[in-house]
Amino acid sequence: xxxxxxxxxxxxxxxxxxxxxxxxxxxxxxxxxxxxxxxxxxxxxxxxxxxxxxxxxxxxxxxxxxxxxxxxxxxxxxxxxxxxxxxxxxxxxxxxxxxxxxxxxxxxxxxxxxxxxxxxxxxxxxxxxxxxxxxxxxxxxxxxxxxxxxxxxx
Amino acid sequence: xxxxxxxxxxxxxxxxxxxxxxxxxxxxxxxxxxxxxxxxxxxxxxxxxxxxxxxxxxxxxxxxxxxxxxxxxxxxxxxxxxxxxxxxxxxxxxxxxxxxxxxxxxxxxxxxxxxxxxxxxxxxxxxxxxxxxxxxxxxxxxxxxxxxxxxxxx
DNA sequence: TCATTCGCAACAACATAAGTTACAAATCTA
DNA sequence: TAGATTTGTAACTTATGTTGTTGCGAATGA
Numbered sequence: 001x002x003x004x005x006x007x008x009x010x011x012x013x014x015x016x017x018x019x020x021x022x023x024x025x026x027x028x029x030x031x032x033x034x035x036x037x038x039x040x041x042x043x044x045x046x047x048x049x050x051x052x053x054x055x056x057x058x059x060x061x062x063x064x065x066x067x068x069x070x071x072x073x074x075x076x077x078x079x080x081x082x083x084x085x086x087x088x089x090x091x092x093x094x095x096x097x098x099x100x101x102x103x104x105x106x107x108x109x110x111x112x113x114x115x116x117x118x119x120x121x122x123x124x125x126x127x128x129x130x131x132x133x134x135x136x137x138x139x140x141x142x143x144x145x146x147x148x149x150x151x152x153x154x
Numbered sequence: 155x156x157x158x159x160x161x162x163x164x165x166x167x168x169x170x171x172x173x174x175x176x177x178x179x180x181x182x183x184x185x186x187x188x189x190x191x192x193x194x195x196x197x198x199x200x201x202x203x204x205x206x207x208x209x210x211x212x213x214x215x216x217x218x219x220x221x222x223x224x225x226x227x228x229x230x231x232x233x234x235x236x237x238x239x240x241x242x243x244x245x246x247x248x249x250x251x252x253x254x255x256x257x258x259x260x261x262x263x264x265x266x267x268x269x270x271x272x273x274x275x276x277x278x279x280x281x282x283x284x285x286x287x288x289x290x291x292x293x294x295x296x297x298x299x300x301x302x303x304x305x306x307x308x
Numbered sequence: 309t310c311a312t313t314c315g316c317a318a319c320a321a322c323a324t325a326a327g328t329t330a331c332a333a334a335t336c337t338a
Numbered sequence: 339t340a341g342a343t344t345t346g347t348a349a350c351t352t353a354t355g356t357t358g359t360t361g362c363g364a365a366t367g368a
Contacts, residue, residue, distance in 0.1 A: 003239070003241065003242050003243055003244040003356085004242055004243045004244070004355090004356065005243075005244060005245060005246035005356085005357090006356085007243055007262070008243075008244065008245045008246045008255075008258055008259070008262060009246050011258045011261075011262075012246070012252070012254055012255050012258050015254050015257070015258070016254055025312090025313065025314090026313075026314070027313085032252070033246065034246075034247075035357075035358075036357095036358065036359070037313090037314090038315095038316090038358080038359070038360085039356095039357065039358065039359095041314065041315065041316085042315095042316085042357095045315080045316095055313090055314060055315090056313080056314080056365095056366080057312085057313055057314045057315085057364075057365045057366055057367095058311095058312060058313055058314080058364095058365055058366025058367055059311070059312050059313075059366060059367040059368065060312085060313090060366085060367070060368095061312075061313050061314065061365090061366070061367090062313075062314085063314095074261070074262075074265070084242065084243060084356095085157070085242050085243075086241060086242060086243055087157065087240060087241060087242055088157050088158055088238065088239050088240060088241055088242040089157060089158045089159075089161055089162075089238060089239075089240055090156070090157040090158070090159060090162065091159060091162045092159035092162045092163050092166070092187065092188075093188075098166070098186075099289055099292045099293055099296060100166055100169050100170055100289050101162075101166050102289075102292060103169075103285050103286075103288040103289040103292055104162055104165045104166050104169070104285055105162070106288065107165075107228070107280055107284070107285045107288065108161070108162060108165075108228075111228070111273055111276045111277060111280070112273070114272065114273075114276065115269045115270070115272050115273040115276075116269070118268065118269050118272055119265055119266070119268075119269040122265045122268065122269075123265060126261055126265070130261070131257050131258055131261045132257075134257040134260065134261065135253055135254050135256075135257040138253045138256060138257055139253055142253060156325095156353095156354070156355085157325085158324090158325065159325085159326090160325085160326095179343090179344065179345090180344075180345070181344085189326075189327075190326095190327065190328070191344090191345090192327080192328070192329085192346095192347090193325095193326060193327065193328090195345065195346065195347085196326095196346095196347085199346080199347095209344090209345060209346090210334095210335080210344085210345080211333075211334045211335055211336095211343085211344055211345045211346085212333095212334055212335025212336050212342090212343060212344055212345080213335060213336035213337065213342070213343050213344075214335085214336065214337095214343085214344090215334090215335070215336085215343075215344050215345065216344075216345085217345095238325090242355095
């Protein structure tokens with residue numbers, strides 16, 4: 001696989017759910033994400049455990065938000081999908097006997113850990129509501145664009 | 155594979171080469187890295203193109219440093235191995251039509267790009283000589299440790 | 309009772325770094 | 339020149355983790 005897209009997908013879904021009347025089925029969500037319902041259930045299971053979403057079985061069931069978007073950060077969702085490894089690059093060996101390799105690992109892990117701290121700190125400061133707000137702004141621009149494209153210059 | 159270890163391996167090798175008399179064969183290097191000579195040639199090809207190492211065929215051939223460790227940064231080597239993707243996490247789709255997904259991608263890529271800039275900036279400030287120096291310090295500590303462990307308390 | 313929907317296990321597909329095999333080409337030595 | 343050494347490279351296999359798929363059980367509501 002190229003990379004892990006669970007975080008991205010979950011953010012996408014949660015914002016759609018916020019704008020969605022009633023429960024969304026795994027089927028509906030799968031269509032949004034261009035995937036299939038089992039993948040949706042599998043990934044959303046982590047969010048359910050943390051209470052970010054709820055699921056109901058049977059007729060009229062599906063997924064609903066467990067709390068407002070303003071009370072979920074990117075960090076929350078990253079943790080809920082299992083805190084997957086952030087980096088695709090890393091050491092050849094975790095506990096090398098070779099002192100050269102130990103020095104190399106130390107230099108690299110210092111750098112990677114600093115970058116990860118920065119990333120997660122930033123994730124912790126961005127709420128899903130922030131992204132939803134940006135979405136609204138994009139909608140406005142998109143509508144304005146369409147208005148101009150339609151030929152109306154009023 | 156768990157992750158890309160080319161950068162780590164190349165740093166390891168370059169420091170060994172600096173402490174190595176004459177040319178090191180792919181075979182020798184492969185033994186250091188617990189891999190095989192073809193992997194070594196394949197990975198080192200990138201460093202050769204940039205002039206960080208030279209290779210000679212035939213009897214007495216092998217690999218030599220193309221410049222001192224003080225004139226190579228982690229960033230140089232990262233670039234020489236082909237600037238592999240830093241992150242294992244990313245967007246589900248690169249050019250989404252969905253405006254929600256666009257907003258999500260924007261939020262994530264802002265954060266990832268900031269972290270990557272920090273990482274590469276740091277890579278650019280660390281030379282291989284810095285790591286070699288840390289290796290020397292580790293050697294000292296290691297020797298002292300062995301001395302104490304030997305039972306000598308002088 | 310039956311359709312709907314989630315839960316979950318098991319397995320296949322896929323992508324990519326790493327490992328392996330095979331052979332050509334270059335270089336040195338005798 | 340013959341032969342050993344060593345790199346260069348293509349082609350294929352292996353390993354690992356996410357994603358995709360199938361199948362079936364369980365819960366819920368009409």
